[in-house]
Amino acid sequence: MSGRVVFPNKLLPYLLLAPQLAITAVFFYWPASQALKQSMQREDPFGLQTTFVGLANFRRVLADPNYLNSVKVTAVFSLSTAFLALALALPLAVMAEKVVRGKGIYRTLLIWPYAVAPAIAGMLWLFLFNPAMGTFSYLLRANGVAWDPLLKDGQAMGLVVAAAAWKQISYNFLFFVAGLQAIPRSLIEAAAIDGASGPKRFWTIVFPLLAPTTFFLLVVNTVYAFFDTFGVIHAVTQGGPGKATETLVYKVYNDGFVNLQLGSSAAQSVILMGVVILLTAIQFRYVERKVHYG
Template identity: 65%
Template structure:
């Protein structure tokens, strides 16, 4: 890794400068993570009197546990749904806003602020709108013959949390897509237009392929967001229900650890989640390296 050609030389100063960050990282990141690794191979009895070394039994139990497998499936549906919904809406917005000249900044202003809304608050807002007894949307859905009740219907509960999570993320995707669209050279589009390519053909054969690096990057970022940053959406609204239908992995770690007090299992779940984050981070960074080389 490079430094400057010319540097300061000092025996202890660089260590002192690094100290605050390193100390915090070790105490609050590396130590707890190693604790999770350690606890994941132990089992405690209900009162914490006895601990027993059980090798990979906690993991084995998890993969035999229907609730955990269900939670994995729920997480998959939730993150794919959130990512697709939010990215496609954002791309649509970005393509249309990019065509505007005078009104571009105005539209952008209206579309960026949901980024500032906390996931928990996004959840509460949509929870309120979809409230079965007083909400507006159930009232309207009722008129077309759909009976909305996310407290009983699992699919509707899932749809609710997906909409809330995706809504908040539209701004982020929109900004990146817009930046990507602005870097597509106009000459390419004009050339295609001269050759007689119509609007849709131009988009699918020229613009969209040029956006593919950004699309891939956003795909990873959105999956990370949906898997790990949406705890608030679930906790403030459905709390994993009805009957486990929205119990995503991150929420389950919390529930099993703090409410269920099953430390061994919770630690094993933490370890599984960590490996997922590590894989996603590596993918993200490999992609960035590739982009730099281009």
């Protein structure tokens, strides 16, 4: 029982917790319950009447080919973003570890993009690759690439994936650097003496030992790609061309605030909430039972 604090006043502990509880209640529980309520209602076009419709909104959403398309787009977008962000951050971290002089400067510079807001990151990429005025668009066209993300699905997807991944690389880089530093030097030396060449050493010793970090980042990056990339998509493609880059989060916004189908939008966000809870549960379960080596 040592270390347990006993408050003299029974009310005090609740008062101390109150601000945090209030914030959670106002910004999470209340909107979440509203969404849950709305997802089972239908509103008339003028917002004068609401009727309870049970699970009808959910049924309609899940049967909607546009929604299913959005699920597919989200899957492609999230996996590509997570994979790209991880695949680029790892070599950067490995190289930054090898730098002898000015290690700190390299690291700082590589971490900076994380400080850029998603919408700004999107705008940066938009300007660079805008078919009308982008520098890279000019270079691409000069080299015979028919570059037009405003018309071509694949290119639009590529652009948002690149912008979203670019921002996340810094975050992953930071974790990979920490993960690499946690690997004892003597293991690498032992592997060198055991006759493993550089790449072999990496794939048989370093990479397996980074597995806990990589798995953690995979979950975090997927969650990021799912929910935190609204700004990027809104700035770069607005879900277009057509619905080629309309992810689930973007569709919630579009249906709710642009098309004013509140019931459908609420149902979608409830589904999304379920997905977040699922992903968070996986993450927590993982963090709790972090793979312990050695």
